[in-house]
Amino acid sequence: MTSERVETTLRFVGDWPAWVGITGAVILGGAAWLLYRRDVRLHRRGMRFLLPLLRALAVAMIFLMLSGPVLHHRKTIGELSKLLLFVDSSRSMSLTDSSMSIGRKILILQRMGLLAPDALKMDLPHASEALADAQTISEKAKLATTADDAAVKKSADDFAAKIVAARELIASAGSANDQLDRFGKELGAPSKEIAAREFKKIDDRSRTTQDLVRFGEVARRWQDELETAFQKTANDAAAGDLSPLHTALQKFDAMPRTQRVQSILLEGGTPPLLGKVAETYDVQLLSLDDAEAKKLWQPTAKNSALPTTLPKPVGEVTDLATGVKSSTGGQEKAQSGAIVVFTDGQHNDGDSPVEVAKILGARQMPIFTVGIGSQIRPRDLAVVKAEGPDAVFYQDRVRGQVTLKDDMPAGMPFKVTIQDGDKTLWEQAVTSDGTQLRKVPFDFTVKELVEEKLAASKGSGVQLSGVPLDLKVTVSQVEGDREPSNNFGSLRLRAVTQKRKILIIDGRPRWESRYLRNLFDRDEQWDVTAVTAGVKLGEPGFSRGTKPDDLPTDPAIINSFDLIILGETPRALWKGDELKWISDFVSKRGGALILIDGPRARFKEYAETPLAPLFPVEWKTPAVRENITKLTLTDRSATLAAFALAADRGQNAEVWAKLLPPHWLSGATPLPGAEHLLDAEVGSAKIPAVVYRPFGAGKVLYQAFDDSWRWRYEVGDLYHVKYWNQIANWVAELPFAVRDKFISLDAGALTYRPGDSADIRVRLRDGDGKPVSNASVEAALYRDGSKVAGIRLTADDNAGGLFHGKTAALEPGNYEIGIESAAIPESELKARTTFKVEPRETGELTLLNLNEDLLRQMSSASGGQYLREENAGKLLDLLAPLSSGKVIESETPLWQSYWWFLPIVALLTVEWIVRKRVGLL
Numbered sequence: 001m002t003s004e005r006v007e008t009t010l011r012f013v014g015d016w017p018a019w020v021g022i023t024g025a026v027i028l029g030g031a032a033w034l035l036y037r038r039d040v041r042l043h044r045r046g047m048r049f050l051l052p053l054l055r056a057l058a059v060a061m062i063f064l065m066l067s068g069p070v071l072h073h074r075k076t077i078g079e080l081s082k083l084l085l086f087v088d089s090s091r092s093m094s095l096t097d098s099s100m101s102i103g104r105k106i107l108i109l110q111r112m113g114l115l116a117p118d119a120l121k122m123d124l125p126h127a128s129e130a131l132a133d134a135q136t137i138s139e140k141a142k143l144a145t146t147a148d149d150a151a152v153k154k155s156a157d158d159f160a161a162k163i164v165a166a167r168e169l170i171a172s173a174g175s176a177n178d179q180l181d182r183f184g185k186e187l188g189a190p191s192k193e194i195a196a197r198e199f200k201k202i203d204d205r206s207r208t209t210q211d212l213v214r215f216g217e218v219a220r221r222w223q224d225e226l227e228t229a230f231q232k233t234a235n236d237a238a239a240g241d242l243s244p245l246h247t248a249l250q251k252f253d254a255m256p257r258t259q260r261v262q263s264i265l266l267e268g269g270t271p272p273l274l275g276k277v278a279e280t281y282d283v284q285l286l287s288l289d290d291a292e293a294k295k296l297w298q299p300t301a302k303n304s305a306l307p308t309t310l311p312k313p314v315g316e317v318t319d320l321a322t323g324v325k326s327s328t329g330g331q332e333k334a335q336s337g338a339i340v341v342f343t344d345g346q347h348n349d350g351d352s353p354v355e356v357a358k359i360l361g362a363r364q365m366p367i368f369t370v371g372i373g374s375q376i377r378p379r380d381l382a383v384v385k386a387e388g389p390d391a392v393f394y395q396d397r398v399r400g401q402v403t404l405k406d407d408m409p410a411g412m413p414f415k416v417t418i419q420d421g422d423k424t425l426w427e428q429a430v431t432s433d434g435t436q437l438r439k440v441p442f443d444f445t446v447k448e449l450v451e452e453k454l455a456a457s458k459g460s461g462v463q464l465s466g467v468p469l470d471l472k473v474t475v476s477q478v479e480g481d482r483e484p485s486n487n488f489g490s491l492r493l494r495a496v497t498q499k500r501k502i503l504i505i506d507g508r509p510r511w512e513s514r515y516l517r518n519l520f521d522r523d524e525q526w527d528v529t530a531v532t533a534g535v536k537l538g539e540p541g542f543s544r545g546t547k548p549d550d551l552p553t554d555p556a557i558i559n560s561f562d563l564i565i566l567g568e569t570p571r572a573l574w575k576g577d578e579l580k581w582i583s584d585f586v587s588k589r590g591g592a593l594i595l596i597d598g599p600r601a602r603f604k605e606y607a608e609t610p611l612a613p614l615f616p617v618e619w620k621t622p623a624v625r626e627n628i629t630k631l632t633l634t635d636r637s638a639t640l641a642a643f644a645l646a647a648d649r650g651q652n653a654e655v656w657a658k659l660l661p662p663h664w665l666s667g668a669t670p671l672p673g674a675e676h677l678l679d680a681e682v683g684s685a686k687i688p689a690v691v692y693r694p695f696g697a698g699k700v701l702y703q704a705f706d707d708s709w710r711w712r713y714e715v716g717d718l719y720h721v722k723y724w725n726q727i728a729n730w731v732a733e734l735p736f737a738v739r740d741k742f743i744s745l746d747a748g749a750l751t752y753r754p755g756d757s758a759d760i761r762v763r764l765r766d767g768d769g770k771p772v773s774n775a776s777v778e779a780a781l782y783r784d785g786s787k788v789a790g791i792r793l794t795a796d797d798n799a800g801g802l803f804h805g806k807t808a809a810l811e812p813g814n815y816e817i818g819i820e821s822a823a824i825p826e827s828e829l830k831a832r833t834t835f836k837v838e839p840r841e842t843g844e845l846t847l848l849n850l851n852e853d854l855l856r857q858m859s860s861a862s863g864g865q866y867l868r869e870e871n872a873g874k875l876l877d878l879l880a881p882l883s884s885g886k887v888i889e890s891e892t893p894l895w896q897s898y899w900w901f902l903p904i905v906a907l908l909t910v911e912w913i914v915r916k917r918v919g920l921l
Helices: 018-039 045-066 102-111 123-143 149-172 177-195 204-237 244-253 257-266 273-277 322-327 353-362 447-457 511-522 578-587 602-606 649-658 708-712 717-731 852-862 869-882 898-917
Strands: 004-012 069-077 081-088 281-289 292-297 337-343 367-371 381-387 391-393 397-406 413-420 423-431 436-445 466-475 488-496 500-506 526-532 563-567 592-596 628-633 675-682 685-695 698-703 743-746 759-764 777-783 786-795 802-806 813-821 833-837 866-868 886-893
Touching: 018 045, 045 898, 081 257, 081 273, 081 322, 102 123, 102 204, 102 244, 102 257, 102 869, 123 149, 123 204, 123 852, 123 866, 149 177, 149 204, 177 204, 257 273, 257 337, 257 869, 273 281, 273 869, 281 322, 281 337, 292 322, 322 353, 337 852, 337 869, 353 367, 353 852, 367 852, 367 869, 381 466, 381 488, 397 413, 397 488, 413 436, 423 436, 447 466, 466 833, 500 511, 511 526, 511 563, 511 708, 511 717, 563 578, 578 592, 578 698, 592 717, 628 649, 698 717, 708 717, 743 813, 759 777, 759 786, 759 813, 852 866, 866 869
Parallel strands: 081 281, 081 337, 337 367, 367 866, 391 488, 500 526, 500 563, 563 592, 592 698
Antiparallel strands: 004 069, 069 886, 281 292, 381 397, 397 436, 413 423, 413 466, 466 488, 628 675, 675 685, 685 698, 743 759, 759 802, 777 786, 777 813, 786 802, 813 833
């Protein structure tokens, strides 16, 4: 039994809006009440109320009826399937398509009613359409992994039918016989042979599918040939400024993609396409704006009027997956219906739309994609991205590459430039080659630029450890460049003015310390001092002094380092307060200490020394020298980037297991509060190999073996260098961007994305340079010069004056952070740091052409179909079988409605009867 639902609502569709009708009815009804009250003031109280009320209601209803409202009836018969119509609202939809083939332009203009149907003979464009349909059939056959013999046979028959139709149209266009013969050999005869096959052998079905895919590519090639042939005919017809075809084509070339989508959905026909699908579907019209699907329209009983315009496309990215997936209830909720997406297909953010299409196809929600735009790449030159280091020592050179999109004809000269403001840092002359994507390497110095910026900050009491550089990458204008707005990019990096310092100390020459010195020496971000005992003739201990290989004799110099690596060193080699200086370096200065044990067990000698409390282990068991099979990560280290030698977590575990295991282990046991991050398997047991513990303001890492250098076997620097670089950066405190006498301040990255939060890090010291921990500290956040927030910072436990905080979600803009604290005089709080918040560069206006391949894949994967915009009218036929319901809407003028007219008559009748009963007649 077919169900019916009827909803009736009152709508004002006349010359008067609703507020006029309602206001007038209230005013006239009120006037009738007041006038009537004077006539019945001498009667009983009940009559003084009832009679004016009856007259006032009748007058109000009569005025409301005459103001032009209607009763809108919406009858729903059967069950409506859901239809979601998505309109791409990214910025690329604001582009025009002058590069589109003339055949497609004419078909679109004819659909829009801007060109007469007989303006030009369209046999070749229609033949190209038929070949595009054949190509779609072959794409579906390629992706239909579960197709049976009957389905493949039907695909072969449909493919052959499209080829026959295309040949007839080519012949009707008057094409040369040799072209028809060639078409018959390349597509006509093979398609007939495929359609005539009988599936007798096991591999007949797969062979037929492979042939369909192969000849689908031939159909694509013939589309290009027919469009080129028609182009010549159309160019002749459009010659002359007064030609109607020339005028219409000019209108098309100025028409953005979103306007053409609007013409498909909201214009032409009564009703237009959106109104027609709303008659048989539960329709929602949504815009894909970045990763969000925003509802634009959904018909209801109260309002089923179609929208008149679509929103302006302003999205910074094209995401054809996230919004579609979220609007259909995620991946769990079953829901039948269909989806239509109007887009240029230039997906550049979010999940794979093809994978989302497969999921929706499994839930019986096919996706019909409508391609908007030209599949021909227009002449265009663009900066896709500039790749370079995040940080570089200011005296070193900046090296990287600029990725360009080169869709210009070969042989056109242009320049690629990197600038800081008006100052050119690097420039290279390039000649276009039409290869689409190409890479141009750059190499330049920023020393002079950074020194200028440092000189400008002198005398301010602020010391910069890194100068942020916001550089502009530009390609020069070339004649015929389609989109000059994409000729710019950015390169942001921090020019480090002070290298991080590392002190390597060992009691004797060892391979481990030698390789560590070499790898950190090669790393531009570290300044290495290596001190080894007994390397000078006649001097068994350390050489002390101020030379590069001397052990510093001043605690201030010790505190200037960021990281100390201490190998096993006999206790007797230390003098005076040197061990106390190292202890203070960790606990008070906030430095990092890495302890590398050795087979001579020298660290056991450090009991009762100032360094003893720093050790995160104790030695209760003897060292292990046999049956060490492999190294394994703990649950904690498996989540740390410092121990990631491979991107995938499973692969990372395999890499660690394959590294050469140590020859020996110290057998140390972690103390309470320490974390063991790396284990060594010894038989069936696991022994800690790397142990970590924070101490005071700093950090201590203990390694129970000294032959990680053996990881270089057959792979060189692949794992050994990566491990030690990551460990050093993890355990040593990151450098602060800026500091003054009392505070060191850092805000993390140079650039954040909208919605991100910035990590604020502050180290507070008093006038003597000692850490201040028991203070109230607040970060003042400024955006574009105005204070927008105050962020309370919290002190890290045992971190020696280190405070942390996090901003709320950030909006786009230029930000600056300053510090406020009662512990420091306001006049002394000089350090400030900056960062930017801006959308990620997605290349939204880099690729300008229609991505037909992606849209075909989406439709085929979901069981839908791909259409070009000129064929959007076919949607009605394609969608018709997918819904069994129907919506019928009608209107009844209020003055023709018995349900309104009879109550007025009843009110007046009752009034007359009551007046007669009380003697007023």
